[in-house]
Amino acid sequence: MNAFSKKVYSAALKIPFGEVRSYKWVAEKIGRPKAFRAVGQALKNNPYPLIIPCHRVVNSGGSLGGYSRGKKTKKMLLDLERYLKQCIENKK
């Protein structure tokens, strides 16, 4: 794992629950606004897909980007998180 990947994972972990951020956002967060592609690379090569909310990282506009397990899984996770967030905020 390189410093770049590390930063990417840290930024991904900073993403709030039930929300999504763009690759560009992460790239700027880590100090490489023009490395949005490398960000995706690091995420797809992420060593710990379970502790890294890579599914919260999408393309610009909030559209679904890619995912190691397929876009469908990503969509499912995002939907699930949205639902859980709603439950928590509504205390239901």
Add this chain to the structure above:
DNA sequence: CAAACTATTCAGC
């Protein structure tokens, strides 16, 4: 070290 690859992004039509 260089070339290829990549879960992208922006501009133009």
Add this chain to the structure above:
DNA sequence: GCTGAATAGTTTG
């Protein structure tokens, strides 16, 4: 909405 071009870092040879 799709196509083409640009860009940065990792990985492989």
